[in-house]
Amino acid sequence: MDHLVLEIGLAVVLIAVAGLLSTKLKFSVIPFYILIGMAVGPHAPKWGVFDFRFIESAPLIEFMGRLGVLFLLFYLGLEFSVGRLIKSGKSIVVGGTIYIAINFTLGLLFGLASGLPFKEMLVVAGITTISSSAIVAKVLVDLKRTANPETEMILGIIMFEDVFLAVYISILSGLVLSGSSSFVGVAISALVALVFMLGVLIIGRKAVPLLNKALNIRSNELFLLVVFGALMVVAGFSETIHVAEAIGALLVGLVLAETEHMKRIEHMILPFRDFFGAMFFFSFGLTIDPTTLGGAVWLSLGAVVLTLIGNFVAGMLAGRSAGLSPKASVNIGLTIVSRGEFSIVMANLGKAGGLLAILQPFAALYVLILAILGPLLTKESKHIYNLLYRRKGKKAAQEQTQSPEPVAAEQREG
Template identity: 80%
Template sequence: MNYIVFEIGIAIGLIALAGLLSAKLRFSVIPFYILVGMAVGPHSFEFWHIDLRFIESQPFIEFLGRIGVLFLLFYLGLEFSVGRLIKSGKSIAVGGTIYILINFTLGLVFGWVAGFPLLELLIIAGITTISSSAIAAKVLVDLKRTANPETEMILGIIMFEDVFLAIYISILSGLILSGSTSLGGIAMSALLALGFMLLVLIIGRKAVPLLNRMLNIRSNELFLLVIFAILFIIAGFSETIHVAEAIGALLVGLVLAETEHMKRIEHLILPFRDFFGAIFFFSFGLTIDPTTLGGAVWLSIGAVVLTLIGNFAAGMWAGHSAGLSAKASVNIGFTIVARGEFSIIMANLAKAGGLLPIVQPFAALYVLILAVLGPLLTKETKSIYKLLNWIFRFKDKRVNAQKH
């Protein structure tokens, strides 16, 4: 018998309990959502003869999770604006290139040292390069850092990563699934993704007066229906041309942030962002099989350490190139250190291509660790900056003392 409503009810109850526990312990809520999802996922055991495996409802929960990603990125776009993004275009391109270059190179080196064959090595590099836009968005909003000077660089890197992802997945899909790839097809895919982003931003900015008139609706019900229609149509269409639907949602938010209705949209969207965002992280936990993680522990820990180093270096370099302070640069590196949905996509591609089975548990454990560590480290960036400042000052004093 189908008990989908009851299963969804239990899922929401567990998410609420996880949220209450995190508030009590004063920790980031994201790891709690993921861990409770993992604990009751399809691979969990029956406890006291009560089956909490959500076998029937998991596909629906995953779909609700996808909606959560859209709201998280849409809200982040609302907190920002197209104008600020365009002004920082050059520094974002430089910062995005630095970020991809450092993390992708480290991923290739790590895969090579670990002894992976070529295709697996390329998958590992992809898994360790692309950060989680959903987690980054959630952290920025929760910590009230959307107005910070480094946020435009963080948003820019997220968008830059998506262009890279469109190209990279095109290459890997050809290599792994068909054994070949077309250079023309890859170039077209990349140009299409980049062109779509620029087109939405440019046309959206020009259409602000029209949007102001169109959204002049008294009824909150009709107002929300129009906003949701714009959001889902643009996000859904972006996916059809190989641009992540989350980036489509971010673009819509950036455009609507320029309108005079921004505050009203923000106020009405907030409950949807929080509810569906929580379900996303829970649904992500459902996909992780705890029984397969043991064989990939050391491999995952090694990759996590390398990613933390790479992100810190990339954040410092990208921040310096944009003229940001050292403190803001530390924020950049750690805010986008979490890995998530895109890394899992890469791992699923390896599974579809029949590559080494170790890739799946490695990706799951690597993502889980960074999904837990990322928000915690981002919250403590002020303390990390102070510690690093003290270490370097202490080192300088010792060097000066030795000279004299």
């Protein structure tokens, strides 16, 4: 522990160098953070007498990374409001159901085609179904797409995925760890998760006048303590009832977005979001063992291709069900293609249950590839849309020259 401060300082320097390099190359910063974490993580090789591995500080960096997820989702919630999500409730349920159904079915079929046993097949389906909340939030904020019309659907799908995750982990834990699963226990877990999320949104909206008074604090220090306290308590409590702590943070942001103090909170939270968000992706890289990835290359590449196809189709159908444009629908499918923390949780569950050892390197490589591809595809979604809809795009461009209003609408979707 003698060199803990030095290790944290070196980690921050490495993250800053990775950020500067990504800016120079005009590339998404997320893959750089992950790759630099892999290069200096506990699993990285030792170079002679020089040991650059982050071993002592790894648990602390991991905790700072967890804070990063909370701040990313909290900030994303601030960009919206409870009212906007409630108004889109029906389309979110339909879109979320479409997304889960397509990706989960493809995951099961992939596991079956790969010749995996039944339990391993269920774990693979879980790994390939759930998006990364942290990466999605980071991409939306970095690309300034929080005001886009399709972002409500993206947020809704993330929340819908969490309800599914609560149910699925309950079922999978019973099957993998104990060999059985109680239907009543699964039903209660799902109901508790759903009631908690709806309860926070409904009660939070009703409590806006009280929150306006409670947050009427002049001191920035006390103001931040109150906001951070609420964020940590709600996020921490949500985890105890099997709702991801990131979703708890998102809910707090959605509620506080309704208050008159939203702009002040947003302004003060920015430095924490950026710093701890970078630490999350670095810490994620620390957990990946590069030496185990080789044996899962073809399995991972096959799953990546299937996920790209499934997400694109699901995004198009979910967007169409909500009455969104083809361009917005393409954005949905490409934005939520990234996989991350939840996929690793699924793989760890398989390890705890003594399942095939291939699951962990498969999940690590699969997540790494999509963590790199996801932000890149999202950034280039406009070009991908133009490539897929070239003829329609030309026709639309001719119509836009005749009317200035559609042009403005198209720019807002960008």
